[in-house]
Amino acid sequence: MKHGLFPLFQAAWSARCVGFVLAAVAGLAPIALLAQEGGGPPLRVGAASVDLVGDDSMVIAGGITAGKAQGQEGRLRCVATVIERAGTRVAIAACDVLMMTRATLDPVEEEIERTVGIPRSHILVNCTHTHHAPSTMRIHDYGPDAAFTAQVQRAIVTAVRSAANQLVDCRFFFALGEERTVGQNSRVLLDDGQIFWIGPRTNFVRATGPFDPELPVLAFKDGADAWRSILFNHSTHTIGAKSPGKRSASIYGLATQELEAELGGVVTFLEGASGSTHNLELTGEECVRRVGRSVKETLAKVQPRRLDQIAAAKRLVNYRVRYFDEEAEAAAVERYCRKYAPGGAEVIARVFRSMRSELASQQGDSRSTWVQAIRLGDIAIVGVPAEYFTQLGIDIKNRSPFRHTYIAELANDWIGYLPNLEAHKLGGYQVWTGFHSYAEAGTGEKIADVAVSLLQQLAKP
Template identity: 30%
Template structure:
């Protein structure tokens, strides 16, 4: 009797424990998600960033925006923010994070701030106001008068509007169903670097160049998508991840091809859908096909072609993905300190002579890189080491792994290969900007291209890429992916075929 009592008690406790576990799993709170966007369109006449010299906006094509998605599982909150900007410097990241944390309590390290790298956006840099005030008047003139510079008032607008967008998204969060998936788009993006017959690697050697041997790097055709639906089944917003430089420049101020990604998605799901676009590791990938035998598309047509096809693939993925509850929302951050490469004293002295002689005494390219060498030498006086943030944001079965660089495509593929998640979004130019970060191979004797040259913008040591990859993969392995949602199973067959469909043939 005693043994029977103990056995029954054990069974009862086991049943109660299993029931409690099932109840706990069933009662996992439904994730709450909110979206919002704000306008950050620059004014006509402001600087257009994207090169090492000055250029100015003279027309308008479409608005630039800051777009935010906030995910809350009742325990953790994360914000994923995309800005139609060339890049975002660390000081701006810190200011936005601090103000958001104070205003709507989202932890600073749980906010991801990404720049789409639109080359037709507003003046966020290259040079920040006051950045070279420590240097000589000669260097200050090169920085502020001969280089692309940020506009103080515009930076304030970007900060204000980004804080408003994030906090509105936080306040609008509501119970949502989510899904995730990956599509393939193979016709719009191409690696722009090529091995040449002379043994070096050239960037954009031009179509028809007989000295091209083969591409020097890969592409990543995956279109990663997270979709979010409200309780009525309407798409609220989505996150789209793709690898391609935003250099289509459709004419005037513009979000670049991202504008057409948005137009396609809104055309199917409604004008109120918010798109948060995250560019992947596209430091060496653009829309330009250097192997094509055809003329390049005009800029406007190119923007429509690239954005339209990415948007169409995103729509296909959204229409196909099962929906469910994304239970796990989490974030992790790792800070790296990576030294900058230093030009030799002889290199600096030679650069000073070239700059002082003026562009007319050399070619424009040599003068620009001489100017950049002088600026880098001055920058190293106060910033010999770069602080580099690598961040992991988990949204259910998806992990977003960031770098603050124009990251080469192979490095993004290395992150995907090392991540334990079924879906991984490498996100470049996030939470700061350290310029181009090529693969180590790009710096060897068969390397080359302007991405490998020392400038005030790009200058980290040659091992920086693998260091960031290792940190990103390490963070991903500290997280556990949710199971992906599945469509409900079909009901069991009831031995009763459809009456109309099970009729015998009738000839007369």
């Protein structure tokens, strides 16, 4: 969910955090394709994209209160890559929306399994987390746009089906790059003991968590030496449009579109564990330039890599809605907002009070969500169903049996923010109880444990 922005603050934020266009890769030297090793079955890959159509009447997801956009920049899309070897296929899809719950995505994955033949365990649907697209879920004081949500559901199925129908022999390339300057831990400790959300932060004391700069690039070339599919991953909140106030795929989505114009093929961005990280310093255009440069530099360094094993696993995990103290929750929201966002304090307090009122009767309820792991040779992708705190993502990476393990948050479901236990103690917007944050403390660690268990399962010979 957005870094607390609602229409009162949207324009100011958009002016700083917009754009994310990738630089040209015209000078990239050709890379020789890796010959098929051992005479085994070929690696086949297909990729496709489907445009989404929004209009100015639709509520934009990403703020505390309902807002609307006027016009659009670039395209909103669902993209998909299908990878097959020895009869095993996986589908990796990404959608230019804020997030979607399993109530929306389960039927989509069931239809893909039924009509395309890819098992649900082998389908990962990631939301890019753009804060500038029509709403596809209920959050704060607004709900989904029903027509747009149905359109997204159809687009995912269409993109995966189209990708599966376009499989061609490919070779796999990989490199791990980094981008350290676009994003930072945004849960800054202030000198009054509160955690930064919006407003001034001149009383900065220190960051309260890590930033993950890793930027992996997974790329596939066909027999004509043309890029078929390029996927990259980075872990900063997807906020900002080149043109404030317009619908937009935001910084990463705009980047994928510019990359495609330069390189061909289909480019996919997978949002990493960014629940605690945002860009707080750079303009949108500068974000675009720097991330583009990093992706270009990483792509220039890719090396052929064996992809002789494809596997996936997905598991349902139970968790509970947290118990909360209404008086303490109200005091935390009001204390912060009256000091740091006085112009919107009453509105914010009202929205949070309304959410807590509805959640009060659900305290202690048991719910379930998906955790997923995909193995592509010696590389693993973990799908987690939340705005996952970066520390938790790093913990999974450190415990994984795969050296190259990457997190795709907001995958297959959305259950709000999942902070680590220490972050729960510190408080702040991401911990305040609401539709954006309601799972009991420890759920993030539980998700990590399940993810590591799945990775260990996939690592077995």
